[in-house]
Amino acid sequence: MSENNVLKVENVTMQFGGVIAVDNMNIEVNKGEIVSLIGPNGAGKTTAFNVITGVYAPTNGAVYFQGEKIIENHPQGKMKKLYQGENNGKYTHSIVPTPDKITKLGIARTFQNIRLFKSQTVFENILIAKHLRRTSNLFTATFHLNGKEEAKMRKEAEELLRIVGLEDLRDEMATSLPYGKQRRLEIARALATEPKLLLLDEPAAGMNPQETDDLTAFIAKIRDEFGLTIFMIEHHMDLVMEISDRIYVLDFGKPIAEGVPEEIQNNQRVIDAYLGGAADE
Template sequence: MAQNVLKLENITMQFGGVVAVKSLSLEVNKGEIVSLIGPNGAGKTTAFNVITGVYSPTNGAVYFNGKKIVENHPRGKMKKLYAGSEKGQYHGHLEPTPDKITKLGIARTFQNIRLWKSQSVFNNVLIAMHLRRTSNIFTATFRLNLKEEKKQRAEVERLLKILGLYEVKDEMCTSLPYGLQRRLEIARALATKPQLLLLDEPAAGMNPQETAELTEFIRRIRDEFNLTVFMIEHHMDLVMDISDRIYVLNFGALIASGIPEEIQNNPEVISAYLGESEDSNA
C-alpha cells in the first residue's frame, strides 16, 4: 500500500464571499511526482499557501506523513458566509507558520523567483541551510559553532556540485541566466532537507530547451534526494511527461484526477482549458 506523504482533507479557503478553494481533498504518495493544474485563477497557488502555512484555511485539515499539521473551521462572521462542505467536521485550530512547516520537511519554490538578490549563489543556499542549525546567540557570539558552520559550508558545496551550480557559486544570483536562477531556487529549497518539495510553476518563462532540461532535472533530484514532488505547472508537455498523477482545479473545485492519459482525454478538463466550442449546444 502506498505511503501517504501529503493529504488535504476538505480544504476550503474563503476570503469574505469569495471562495478561492472549495472542499479540496487530495493525496500525494511517497516518491511520486504529482501535478496540480488548472486555468489561471483556479486556486492552485492558494492551495500551496494553505499547505505551507501562508494562509490558515477557512475549513479543513492538512496531514503530513499521517500527522495532522493544519486544521481550522469556520469562525466568527464566516459561520454565516461559509460556502464549502463539511462545516461541522473540524473543531481544532492548528495554524503553523511557514518556518515551522519548513522544519517539518516541506519546502517550496515560488511562481515569481524569490532569491536573496544581494547575495551570491553560495550564500543563497547557505542561508537556507541555517534553518537546520543548532547554534544559538551565545554559541554564535563566542564562535563556538565553527564545527557546525564548516560542515554546512561543505554541504552547500556538495549540493551545488550535484545540481551543476558549483562553477557559478561566487557569482551574484541576479547575474545568472533565468534557467539557472530557477535551478538555484530549487537548490535553496533542497538545502532545508525536505521530504516533500512543492514547485510552483518551475517552467514559467523558460524556452523549450530549458523546459526539457528542467524535466530531467526534477526527475533526477526526486531520485537522488529521495523526494516526493507536488507541482503546479501550466506547461502541459512537462506535466504529461513527468507526472505520476494529476489533479485538476477549476474555479477552486476539483474537477478531475488520474494518470496523464486519463486527464488528457477528460472532456471536463478540455472544456476548462479550451472553453466550450461554438457548436457544443447545437
C-alpha cells in the same frame, strides 16, 4: 491513510470574504511520486499551495503530512455567518503553524515569481537556507563555539551546488544568472532545507523550450537523488504529461479530475475546462 501517504489535503476550503478560492479540496500525494496540479489561471492552485505551506490558514479543513495532522481550521468570527463551503462543523480545532515551522517539518517550496536573496551570491543563497537546520544559538555563535557546525553546513552547501550543476557559479550574484539557472538555484535553495516533500509553483514559467527540457530532466534527477516526493503546479503541458505520475485538475477552486496523464488528456471535462483552451492558445 496509506503508509506511503506523504501529503493529504482533506476537505480544505479557503474563502476570502464571499469568494471561495479553494472549494472542499481533497488531494493525496504518495511517497516518491511526482504529482501535478493543473487548471486555468485563477483556479486556486497557488492558494492551495499557500494553505499547505502555512501562508494562509484554511477557512475549513485539514492537512496531514506523513500521517500527522499539521494544519486544521474551521470558520470563526465573521466567517461563521459568511461561510459558504461544505463540512461546516466537522472541524473544531485550530492548528495554524507558520511557514517556517512547516518548512522545519520537511515541506519546502518554490514560488511562481522567483524569490532569491538578491544581494547574496549563489553560494550564500544555499548557505542561508542550510541555517534552518542549525542547532547553534546566540551564546554558541557569540563565543564561536559553532565552528564545526558552520563548516559542515558550508561543505554541504558546496556539495549541493555540485549536484545541481551550479558549482562554477558559486560566487556570482544570484540575480545575475540566466533565468533558467535562477530557477535551478531557487529549487536548490529549497533542497538545502532537507525536505521530504517539495512543492514547485510553475517552475517552467518564462522558460524557453530548451530550458524546459533541461528542467524536466532536472526535476526527475532530484526526485531520485534526494528521495523526494514532489507536488507541482505547472501550465506547461509537455512537462506535466511527461513527468507526472498522477495529475489533479482544479477549476473554480474545485477538483474536477484526478488520474494518470493519459486519463487526464482524454477526460472531456478537463478538455472543456482547460486543455482545449490551452491547446487553442
